[in-house]
Amino acid sequence: MDVNTLLDYLPLFAQAAVLTIGIAAMGVACSLVIGLLGAIYLYFRTPVLRQFFAVYIEVSRNTPLVVQLFFLYYALPKLGLVLSSAVCAITGLAFLGGGYMAEAWRSGLEAVPPLQFRSALSLGFKPIAALRHVALPQAMARAAPALTANTVFLIKETSVVSVVALPDLVFVAKDLIGASYNTSEALTLLVLFYLLILLPVALAAAALERKLRHGEFGT
């Protein structure tokens, strides 16, 4: 392995990492929101929307991201909807992640005793406020491990976005290997950069989980 090659490649990987992080952040944020909405409709058994989300969850979790991305990037334009590569990648991640996050949020919400919710109502909270101030904070503490696992999973899933022509970390690594056969240098940097992105996320999530759980469960 050549140190100079590593150093030469560093800026290219750093640039690609910024893209990977951006796509991942947007995708994770959207999937958290979609998942939360789905979980709320499932939790309140809202007619129509509940069935819609139940179907959505199955579709999103039972199709590979690569296939979803192919569909968004190559099939939708034929149907008259052209999305940019970045929008395709974020949409695909949000679609996939939304299903997983919905199930994580739902497990958390259902683990909060229903009487907690009624107790909040009895203080004069409207249902949506009771959800926000009483049920959700407790649900989040319970769902934190699953939400974290999904977040890490989604960040790792960004490694396939090069199929829609996004110059992410994998794209750059493949490109450099193809151009100069510096396979070990390129792959070493690829591993390092994913660790560099994912380890802080895992540590931050663990800290957040401790904070969320402290009140109810102690340390």
Added chain:
Amino acid sequence: MAQLTSDNPILQLEDVRQRYPNGHVGLDGVSFDVATSEVVAIVGPSGCGKSTLLRCVNGLETIAGGSIRLDGQVITGPGVRWELIRQRVGMVFQEYELFPHLDVLGNLLLGPLKVAKEERTEATARALGLLERVGLADRADAWPRQLSGGQKQRVAIIRCLMMRPELLLLDEITASLDPEMVREVLDVVAGLAADGMTMLIVTHEMSFARAVADRVLFMDAGRVIETASPERFFNQPATDRARQFLAMFRFDGPPQRGGAPS
């Protein structure tokens, strides 16, 4: 029967009927009034509808017939803003239901800050005053998990008081407590009664009902069977059903066995 109507009723129930989704009849035509500052104890066997009755009064159960009035205003039927009614009708539950993700002060402030939009400093001052009053001045920063059952229930009671309710519903609030903690909770309730708080108390603590209630309602099978002063109800119950019920609370030794072998 003792008086069914009173001069200035804060709560009026008229022929209230409730039915559970499984078809079980919860309330089968319940009528009574509660006067301002009156303390009414509701007693009766399990499943008689007494807890259902409390939940109907603050809209946690929907009634199928009859009407409930709070301070003259009908609070049953479509279009009722329960979130407004419930600020006026506090409810304390058997299992305390403190919010475990908030400390004691957080539990007390959540309603005033988020529902009543009260000033934080003012609400905090009131919360600390109430904590002092129930002997928990030093527990403001504690988490619910660090409190005993009796302490949790005292916090739950003053969490209701923070909303300045006109009426308090207490649903078997000592039923989950260890015996040595029952007293500290009942002392708080007795104090509220002395201050003129109107209360509807579902309880199995007969001696407490006797000591603190102005009136006792005896319920069975979704109906009010007997309404009387505590003196009268506990000394000379008018119905057989009430006599049988009260007899269950007396333990006179094991039942007599007939025909012992000689």
